[in-house]
Amino acid sequence: METFTTTALGKTELNTIEPLNIEAILKGKFHDYLARPARKLPLDGLIGHGILTADGVVWKRHRTLMKSSFSRKRLEDFSMYEDHVQNLIGHIPSDGSPVDLQELFFSLTMDMSTDHLFGLSCSSLAPTSELSPTPDFGISFDRAQRAAVVKFALGSFDNLRPQPQYWADTKRVRQYADDYIHKALDRTSPMESISGNLAESVTKSHSCDPPRKANVLESFAEQSDSLEEIRAGLLHLLVAGRDTTASLLSNLFISLAREPRAWRKLRAEVATLNGVQPDAATLKQMPYLRQCIDESLRCHPPVPWALRIAARDTTLPTGGGKDQQSPILVEEGTLVLVPLYCLHRHSDFWGADADNFVPERWDTVKPGYAYLPFLAGVRKCLGWEFAVNTAAYVLVRLVQQFPELETGDCRPWAEELGLTMTSANGARVILRTAACAQWSQRLAAFIIAVERLIFTRRLGCATFSPSHAKHFRALSDHLQL
Numbered sequence: 022m023e024t025f026t027t028t029a030l031g032k033t034e035l036n037t038i039e040p041l042n043i044e045a046i047l048k049g050k051f052h053d054y055l056a057r058p059a060r061k062l063p064l065d066g067l068i069g070h071g072i073l074t075a076d077g078v079v080w081k082r083h084r085t086l087m088k089s090s091f092s093r094k095r096l097e098d099f100s101m102y103e104d105h106v107q108n109l110i111g112h113i114p115s116d117g118s119p120v121d122l123q124e125l126f127f128s129l130t131m132d133m134s135t136d137h138l139f140g141l142s143c144s145s146l147a148p149t150s151e152l153s154p155t156p157d158f159g160i161s162f163d164r165a166q167r168a169a170v171v172k173f174a175l176g177s178f179d180n181l182r183p184q185p186q187y188w189a190d191t192k193r194v195r196q197y198a199d200d201y202i203h204k205a206l207d208r209t210s211p212m213e214s215i216s217g218n219l220a221e222s223v224t225k226s227h228s229c230d231p232p233r234k235a236n237v238l239e240s241f242a243e244q245s246d247s248l249e250e251i252r253a254g255l256l257h258l259l260v261a262g263r264d265t266t267a268s269l270l271s272n273l274f275i276s277l278a279r280e281p282r283a284w285r286k287l288r289a290e291v292a293t294l295n296g297v298q299p300d301a302a303t304l305k306q307m308p309y310l311r312q313c314i315d316e317s318l319r320c321h322p323p324v325p326w327a328l329r330i331a332a333r334d335t336t337l338p339t340g341g342g343k344d345q346q347s348p349i350l351v352e353e354g355t356l357v358l359v360p361l362y363c364l365h366r367h368s369d370f371w372g373a374d375a376d377n378f379v380p381e382r383w384d385t386v387k388p389g390y391a392y393l394p395f396l397a398g399v400r401k402c403l404g405w406e407f408a409v410n411t412a413a414y415v416l417v418r419l420v421q422q423f424p425e426l427e428t429g430d431c432r433p434w435a436e437e438l439g440l441t442m443t444s445a446n447g448a449r450v451i452l453r454t455a456a457c458a459q460w461s462q463r464l465a466a467f468i469i470a471v472e473r474l475i476f477t478r479r480l481g482c483a484t485f486s487p488s489h490a491k492h493f494r495a496l497s498d499h500l501q502l
């Protein structure tokens with residue numbers, strides 16, 4: 022059954038993964054649905070009223086102010102990527118010991134987003150940075166995002182409980198955002214007071230600079246005197262862009278570490294670059310790289326569901342009646358949920374191997390509304406190309422630096438649900454540079470040779486038993502000796 026309704030705590034909820042219905046919700050009948058009623062309670066306290074929580078004119082204004090940062094020219098400028106990747110590489114052990122990449126990717130995506138969107142990276146992976154958020158900020162930001170999910174589930178009952186931790190966390194997050202805004206805008210113009218006329222001071226600061234496109238922060242500051250609105254612009258983009266891209270990168274590495282065949286195929290494609298840093302044009306000519314990213318987003322969509330509230334009585338084209346193919350009435354106020362995780366793993370759309378990571382499936386599939394990691398229609402993710410470029414660039418550079426990848430965790434994948442879906446067990450892998458891989462292969466060859474000698478001596482004969490021979494052959498194959 023692809024469409025059904027449930028009722029909990031007096032709320033009716035309609036779930037659908039029927040592509041025709043999804044297309045109606047996101048596109049054909051877009052005006053019949055709202056985002057704000059479902060999101061204001063869980064999110065306003067933490068990130069304020071902005072693009073993710075707004076509809077109508079406020080949503081349009083925020084989307085317009087953000088758009089220039091996602092122009093083709095800005096998206097294809099990779100000049101800022103490399104420093105951040107080098108900072109990341111500095112945190113990955115070069116001796117082949119295990120590392121949790123997820124923690125590092127959270128910092129990396131924070132550094133890259135702040136650089137690209139606000140013109141000043143918080144450089145949390147750099148050896149020193151005065152803007153680097155303290156660990157307290159990360160803990161508060163993550164905890165408050167997880168609390169938002171509980172708030173959503175409790176609805177208006179949420180106000181009945183005291184939440185000192187939540188309010189302390191939101192205060193810390195806002196404080197960091199305000200300090201950051203001051204520093205980022207001060208960089209171009211010393212401002213006496215952020216609550217004064219921001220527009221004037223920022224415009225003044227550019228009067229003798231060569232003309233250039235303002236970043237998101239400057240766009241907001243030029244249009245608004247309200248620190249609250251500027252802060253909302255900043256925090257909405259951080260919530261939308263940081264964990265999602267970190268989740269994509271983490272899950273990519275988890276899947277590739279468990280599929281050595283896919284890793285080798287990707288490595289062969291990356292080898293055609295001969296170690297050179299990729300640009301936008303090069304990345305477009307790497308089909309397997311893109312297939313790995315698409316497949317990771319299919320198996321582990323960082324945003325696992327889409328939520329809307331019906332703004333008026335409306336209908337969906339299919340899923341009703343005895344035959345479950347008739348239109349369905351959706352009453353005003355109904356919560357409509359599209360579980361993207363289920364959509365992306367349904368065997369009707371993806372076949373019997375829907376649960377497996379198979380990048381090659383993208384040679385033939387054309388999924389339409391059965392694949393929506395960034396949703397679709399006028400509210401499609403604003404940062405999707407930035408996220409894909411970031412993931413592609415980071416992946417290529419890490420493959421070039423560490424040609425060997427192994428999983429460091431044999432537990433089954435498990436989800437952690439906040440506003441995004443991440444891996445509950447992190448992304449524990451082992452990465453080896455070419456030199457380290459060669460050294461460990463030599464060591465393994467040496468150990469095998471010594472073991473052979475000991476066995477031969479102990480068994481008193483020059484040959485192994487079939488099971489010993491099989492054991493050594495398997496080990497040699499695994500190590501590609």
Ligand code: HEM
Pocket residue numbers: 056072073084087134138257258261262263265266269322323324326327328393394395396399400401402403404405407408
């Ligand atoms: C793999 C990474 C990402 C995924 C999977 C993702 C997914 C999504 C999804 C599903 C939505 C729609 C939510 C809804 O309306 O229900 C969305 C919206 C949005 N995303 Fe992303 N996103 C990613 C990265 C980013 C990045 C890097 C940015 C910016 C830095 C960004 C900015 C936004 C914004 C501003 C919206 C709101 C659009 C609107 O309501 O008009 N996203 N994203």
